[in-house]
Structures are given as C-alpha cells and as structure tokens.
Amino acid sequence: MDDIDRKLIAALQRDATTAYATLGKEVGLSAGAAHERVRKLRERGVIRRTTVDVDPAALGQGVLAYVMVDSSAWMGDSAAAFAAIPELVEAHVIAGSASVLVKVRAATTERLQDVLRRLYGIEGVSGTQATVVLETFFERGVAADLTG
Amino acid sequence: MDDIDRKLIAALQRDATTAYATLGKEVGLSAGAAHERVRKLRERGVIRRTTVDVDPAALGQGVLAYVMVDSSAWMGDSAAAFAAIPELVEAHVIAGSASVLVKVRAATTERLQDVLRRLYGIEGVSGTQATVVLETFFERGVAADLTG
DNA sequence: GGTGAAAACCGAGACCC
DNA sequence: GGGTCTCGGTTTTCACC
Secondary structure (H helix, E strand, O other): OOHHHHHHHHHHHHOOOOOHHHHHHHHOOOHHHHHHHHHHHHHOOOEEEEEEEEOOHHHOOOEEEEEEEEEOOOOOOOHHHHHOOOOEEEEEEEOOOOOEEEEEEEOOHHHHHHHHHHHHOOOOEEEEEEEEEEEEEEEOOOOOOOOO | OOHHHHHHHHHHHHOOOOOHHHHHHHHOOOHHHHHHHHHHHHHOOOEEEEEEEEOHHHHOOOEEEEEEEEEOOOOOOOHHHHHOOOOEEEEEEEOOOOOEEEEEEEOOHHHHHHHHHHHHOOOOEEEEEEEEEEEEEEEOOOOOOOOO
C-alpha cells in the first residue's frame, strides 16, 4: 500500500470506468502494471467492489434522516433486523446514550414515520430520535490521500 | 423510470463491472437495449458516476464518528469550508438544535480530536458533539426497488 | 514488481424493425 | 423503444526482464 496504490484508488473513486492505460499514465506505470496493482487491491479487499452512485431523489427517495435508536437490551446481534428495513442505508452501533445510529432514505416524511414504526418493531428498541436533513453539502468516498 | 430501469440500477449497484450482455439477460433485454437504458440513466443524472467502494480501515481510517455541529450563525453557505476538511465524508444541514451533521473518518481518536479542532475553525461554529461508532452493521446504496 | 504484445472480450454506434 | 451487427478500444493473460 504505497503512494501509487493510493493514487490509483483516488482515480478509481473519481471514475471507475477509467481505462488502465489512462490510470497507468496518471501514476507513471504501464497499463499492465496498473491493472495488476488494481487486481491485487481488489483481491486484498482494499477495493470492495465497483458500484454506481445513484441520485436518491431520482429514485423517489428525497427525504434523508438520521435516527438515534435507544434500546433496553444489547443490540450487537441485531444487524439482520436492521438490514431487513430497505430504507436504512446505514446502521452503526454507537457509544453514548443511544445504542444504534441509522441513516434513512424515504420518499416522504410520512414514509419516514413508517420506518420509525418498523424500528420500534425490532426487539429491544425502546425509543427513536430522528433528525431530518434539510440540505446535503456533500457525500463522498474516504480520502485516499491521508497519511493515516 | 420503470421496473426494468430499477433492476438495472440494482444490478449495477451490486457490481458495476457487469457486462451489458449479462445485464440484458437479467432484465430480459438485449445487450444493446440494456446499454441504451443505462446510457440514458447516466445522461439524466439518475446514475451520477461509477466508483469503487473502499475499505476505510485498509486506508488507515479505522475510526468513524458522527459530529453534530452547533452554530451561532447561518451555515447554509459554508459547504466549501466543510469540504476543505478531507476527513469529512458527509456534511448535511439539519433541522433541530444543531445546525450541521458531519460524518468523519479518521485514523485514530487523536486525529478525530484534530478534526473537531478544525471544525471549530469554521466561522460561526460554536460547538460540537461527537458520537463514535463502535461497529458498523452495514453501509449500502439507496434501495432501487421501493415504489417511492 | 514491471514491460510489452497477443488474444479474447466488451463498449459504442449505425441501421433496421 | 428494442434487436442485430460491426469496429475499435479495452481487458486480460502471457513470456520475458
């Protein structure tokens, strides 16, 4: 994992359709060498997958909210229960007063309310505290060029 | 934007390296027709870009936290100031007591503290409240198969 | 690890329905 | 809109360094 790997990752985050010949030029390598580097990054799991970034509004999911989920029990084994709610795009176990923090994308605030109802249906959930997003400044990938 | 478009988006979210011939088979279309559909989805901005999903820990950014940023002024024009901090992977203007919610990836909790310091450097910021993530259940794309 | 080239494969477009 | 075909570029693999 050297500087060339980080540059390749940054370039692929920007546009994963970039040809290996172009990638190679950007980092000072031949197309074959760039290809081999990227293949190993995938193999080692550094690059998890190639995917597309979709506009949520275009899919009719214009409402974004973060919900703090309080619980009366250990939530560490409840990943599947949260994953079963398709509107949840993220779910994290957190330190602090709440137990789980989830990111929700829904069509309307009424639908958001329905998601909250389903969250209450998860065993151990005792409360929710929703924060609605008014405007998203940005959403981007991990910075590949930090020293770490 | 019909059911075939949604299936194509879902397939590309899973693996954007899938060949158009394979995509076409999955939705009952020829490779050329699938290609044309995807081209239009990109053109209309439904698909914003093709990117790679990178393991933050592999890049030495193993600490994830959400920070509520309080302010004493209107923050709506501060997008650039937040974007200038590379550890911030998301920034949203929110409804509620805080003004902005940011998602931070850092190498260590010491580095997280440094990010908080830089957040205080943004004009108008009067306080922060960080929530550290202990375990991530999942992070995934918008569900493409909801009625909306 | 990297290079350069060969071969299989795929994307992108033209044309017709 | 979709199907079919074709061409040029790209991926992928290989022997060699």
